[in-house]
Amino acid sequence: MKSNVVKRLLKYIGKHRRFVLGALLCAVFSNILMIAGPFIIGKGVDNIVGKGRVDFKQILNIVVIIIILYLVSAVFQWSLQVLTSKLANRTVEGLRNDVFTHVTQMPLEYYDRNAHGDIMARLTSDMEYISEGIFQSVTQFVTGIISIVGSLVFMFILNPFITLVVIVMTPITFFIASFITKRSSSLFKEQSRLNGELNGFVEEMVGNQKVVKAFNYEDRAREKFEEINGRLYKAGRWAQFYSSLVNPSTRLVNNITYVLLGLTGGIAAIAGRLSVGYISSFLTYSTYFSQPINNITSVTTQLQTAAASAQRVFAVLDSEPEKPEAQGLVEFTSSEGKVSFDRVDFSYNPETRLIKDFSLNVKPGTRIAIVGPTGAGKTTLVNLLMRFYEVDSGNIYIDDINSREMTKDSLRKSFGMVLQETWLFSGTIRENIAYGKPDATDEEIIAAAKSSNAHSFIKRLPAGYNTMVAEGGGNLSQGQRQLLTIARVMLIIPPMLILDEATSSVDTRTEIKIQNAFNKLMEGRTSFIIAHRLSTIREADLILVLNNGQIVEQGNHEQLLEKGGFYSKLYYSQYENED
Template identity: 55%
Template structure:
């Protein structure tokens, strides 16, 4: 287990370094400036020691020499401040450029991920990876750049300066150093797995909160508040446990290294004092050594803190990179062509598909739709109606068989051109934050106001839009804000009516609309469907009586096929479905 964690950590670090490598110029400047900052900082104790040696005793102070040294110190402190400021600017540039690149790649990957991935993962968990995990990674990376390079250079720099004063004392310091490194390394290994669990649980918590907030009406309607609170408490308890463990291990790093570093300082003090008494070094040099000992040990405390933060950062980065490296949707074939103007002919031949290999769904599905035909698809829940739509739109690729549009197999068409030729209205509405006008014109951004209003009138949305505070310029929040479900669906219908593509898919398109408006919409649909191949998924069989072909599906197969009258005459499955809906009206 430890070996796996260690390998994952190394793999993540290598991938992070690839992002950092893009900004090698800033990285090089940061390292050089870190060296300059450290060199100037380490030169100060020498000047301080020289100043101490000029204070021999009462009435024997070399004030002129001290003032010269003080001027040097002022210049060095000023240069150090400037170098440090520029170095921090470079570090910020590297960090936030890397974060921007990672977030951009993560969002681009989300756009390219197959629907099966999005269906299998909660939206809140994905959001947590792109937002919270990247923020945590940014904090660790920034601390790493700010303190890591400076700390490493300080350690080697102080050793060099100490060697120029006393080799023996420097050797004593080096002998004790590995103890500090061992302690920091031991604790760091413990923290990575804890931070990884913390990050995963935080994502789970974000997903649960997003789910509960987004569906609060349902939660309250079914009095599910107590169960939701219990579930949240359970996740929160786990997050508390993992967080406490992670912070415990990370918090003992600094005190442990401080203890070892205090030993270093004490060793320098004791050995240096005896050396000064013996005349090996001056009192000023001893003061310089003590200052160097303090500067030498300080980076170990900082680096131990950096290592802790890096464990958290790498754990979070690993989750984001895992998302970025997910297999994208199978790209369009290199010789794929654009479907310019579909004639509406659709053919499915020996199509097999299942979401899960061991659970069969659509088997040996065959269908031939002529241009302009209206095809209704009915059947019990789970029979494959929506799955068939997913295959026609190529949201999912079939396992085997052939689907052709205008006599061209889907695999030989670009997805964009295929979907541009379909107009789709789903039972689940989706509106983005923006104006009513923007939402209607989503499929045709260059549409004129006259075209948008005409589409709204055709879908019977114009009336309620005019009653809104700003009419078509009214800005709605994500997913429609305070609009009713029916109003949101009317806007989605208007969106399709504006584009009028050659083929239509209506998946329970009027399910949230009142009966009076539904009759008007059905008339609008009838007009819109003239000359267009249409696929209509409906549970209310009264809405599909006029369909040219009605496909009755069960367990992924077509068990009956014909128009409304023909299927009633057969007195089969469709007749039973139809009669079950209208038995009370007879």
């Protein structure tokens, strides 16, 4: 699994070859210049120790060469940091774009199954962890490999026998690092998962503070947060504990190696096989050899976190998106408004059938009201009509054309939806109303606002139609937000309408005005009205009473009241509740 994640990540990195190539060249030149330094210094030391008279001119030349080497190496090292940073940021930019694009193509059921905060975490914090992991991988792994190989080459040149001491001790270092890393890897995965769970919970609590406070849920929310946070702390603590063992353990082995090199180097010097200057070079090279290993093990935490985050991000990309539409589908440009449900079956859960053998024929221009208790399947019918979900069996026809033979875009453009849940984005009032028609003129926008009775309150705002709407419409009342969403639909004037509790959040007086506007808008248009407040659907041509996914009654308001059946009980019960 981890190797597959690395391969996929490398494909994204490979899209920025110039940064990869530039970083590699800088790493090579920087390390070669650094590695050449100790060899030249060793010669300088031998020049001092091995001769009775010190040649200061030659020493000065060596010092100048060393300074130039290290200065040029520093420039390449700085360039490496800059190029690697750009590489990491560009890679994550491309990955984030792909993930967001993929998320927008996911069916609605994906959002029903997954916490929104967790999805957001994968697009934000997990991406940052990946960026940091890429940066550390290039700056530590690549430069480390070059430093290790270069140091080994120079040590072999100086004394192959002493170099064997380093080679023998090195596998011990890698064995310790691998042993500990395997045990901490699962903990880092759990840490990433819990981080997503915590983000999801925080997003729910922060986004619904009014409900939290209204139900005095603060203490329970805090207890729940502390419980999740406690599990996150426990997973993070043990992950950090195991990963923190790597660096001290490898440093201990490297220090033992350093001592052994000093002893064997001293013996070689006594035997005349190695000069004092080259002993100092050898010891420096052993540091150059061990330091990258220490650096790599010291960033193990970031790398494992990045790997766990990458696995979570690619899990999103591996989720099944909406199936691409087949070629040759009908581009639905206009509609008479004829709608038919033909023996439709549907369920969210295969074990529980919600809609069963449902059939309905709607004539053009008819106002259909759909009522029933909670869970009866009212909103589900709308979801199927808009193809937010696909039917399990049966067919839905628009103007005698199977809806599955139409493109989804053209089908959905034929409907205007006003939902109970108001959604506004950060932008001006004007931009929010023109969401479905960006090229609308000011006159059209104002006319739509007047039709929805939103114009009067908009004019009272500080900047009128240019007033900025806070995220989610937080600076507007619920009723004002609802009026804007109604104006949004009135602007596009679609052939068919879906009103899902569209006036549930406004006062009675405003509701009457909106209802009059809707009556004007619905003239000659097929309209589906979902309502719990049955007083709002008296003018409907046909009222469908649903229960357990089936039509139990149908007729107009007067007919259903005369029957004294299910609808009548629903209608009169709401007035009993009001009393």
